[in-house]
Amino acid sequence: MVEEALDRVAHWDPVLHFIDTLDADGARARAARVDLRLPLAGVPFLIKARTPVRSPIITRLLAAGAIPLGTSTRARPGAVSQTFGWNGTDYTRNPWDLSRSPGGSSAGAAAAVAAGVVPIATGGDSAGSLRIPASFCGVVGFKGTAGRVPRPDGRSLAGLTIGGFIGGSLRDVVTATSVVSGPDRLDPGSLPAWPEPEFGAGPWKVAYRSALSPKPADSAVDAVVRASLATAGIVVQDSAFDWLPVDDAWQALRDLDAGQPVAPAAVSAAVDVRSRNSTALADLFGAVDVLVTPTTLSVAHGYDQHEENIIVGDLCWGFNVTGHPAVSVPVGLVDGLPVGAQVVAPHGRDDLALSVAAMLMKPLSLPGR
Template structure:
């Protein structure tokens, strides 16, 4: 398909589906068409690896940010920005376009997650193959899991950010994509240190070693403190057991018992927001982080990956935000900085279920490698475009 036609189709799908899904913060039709024409006019040898690929940007992430700069330099075409929660509210598990809640393409009565809500919907609905987002407590992984797509939070610093690392180093820039390959293609382009974030990690080129043994993994449904839906936990466990029985993965009986990260996370998040933090609370949060890092270091000396359900439940109804803590199984890995990726593994009562794969720091390649066989392609949701060609 010609670059301009592909972008035009994405713009059309975006406009048509936004009427029901409310995932667009600001459409950029004129800019997208102009950029698509510019890419099409380039000699083939000068086009980047993402030439003509439409994508969307989480609202609040401008064209000047490193991730967007690099995606555009690689030939990708932003067609608009996606919704996030109203920043004035405490609950960040939803999207809002200024008029209505962002809906889940699997069911208009259910939440699309947050905070990268619109990005997950844009991908799940087939408008774009990937979209940008951010993750402080699961904000890439939760909406991706709720919407049945892939969300990737690399090791802290994997993708440079305009302001560099925060004081608490909780937030990571990242990507939500239709497949693991879509996510990897975008992250490879975006990774590497940048003048706006010179402490970011080096460029990332994941490799697949030849003749490697099946990766060893531990499974935990609750991480020692969460209370996931038993049916959801069973669905994830059954998928992993099937792969273990086939010899694709090696399931290790390794207990995982973390303590609840909520108090430490809230303290460090307040620090990142510039709020006053009690000294004793800060010391306790940093002590929690050190203990968490030690516990996970011991775990990853025995296994290649830790796998959990991504969320304790499937998407809840879109107005019930304060009644659910969707980040229970995610936010410990923002505190520790470990890479984590969610992939769909099936559906429960018609709604997607995600599995989260966590690897040791700087082993983003291993998290991706373990995720590939686990992912289960889902059919298009009821509210979606025809897909890509």
């Protein structure tokens, strides 16, 4: 499996530019001595660039027998919009259309999975960085409940960033998340170990929104997600939902996490937005099982047009502020480019989000692969 994956790296990386660093010799050496009794024995994967090597998501994958090939690209440090990838000399490209971005910041992860190079890749999600690239590339991106995957430095002050996976199948992503879940001495605030859940069959009560701010999803994207609900036989409930804009709140919390000065009034306002939106979601989930939205407002933008499209992930980042589980799955195409549906569930009910996502998901076949 590792040799096949390395062959695919050699074929695809010169075109897609998804590799940040490659360690072919190290991967072969690990594969030669892997214990075949381990749950992920021999499964090749990529690590998101700049992930600390002590991260539980990495050490637990290694302990389960998975084989890292190297690191995948992410956005350049300091970029305002992170929906792109950069390997040091060129932009990471979307395998569905080389003129388009794979999203970000887990750009290389999504491009490599969509191209069939690896079945899973690690990432982090503080504003949609797992879900946005999954949507752009027609694969799965899962951000569990805050604390689902332990972090190397414990939960951050603002708690925006959640570790997780991008994968070609929903079950692969769930299995990997289960393997790396559970308490860790580096993160005493992490949740208990998460047994891999079965996907329920419903019937489910679902709320749908094409917008969480004045900017709605493109009409064609909206239509594809609505059609996926109808095809799955899901009747959308008419449920009230009061949602406050999260732009300023997310920025204040992000600056807090980065150790930058934040005015006390801005922190107080951000905490208030988090509290009020969490309450609004609690009220919504008292009436329905999950909330479904398009993952992104549009399909993939140009590979170097991230700043002009900073709002594309508007439907994602509010759930980093509240910490709810959210998963993106492919549900169709617009103009030959993938469309993702996002499913959000109550805290701790990742299984609900995944169950509805399994009903909506339409596996996409990359032309020519």
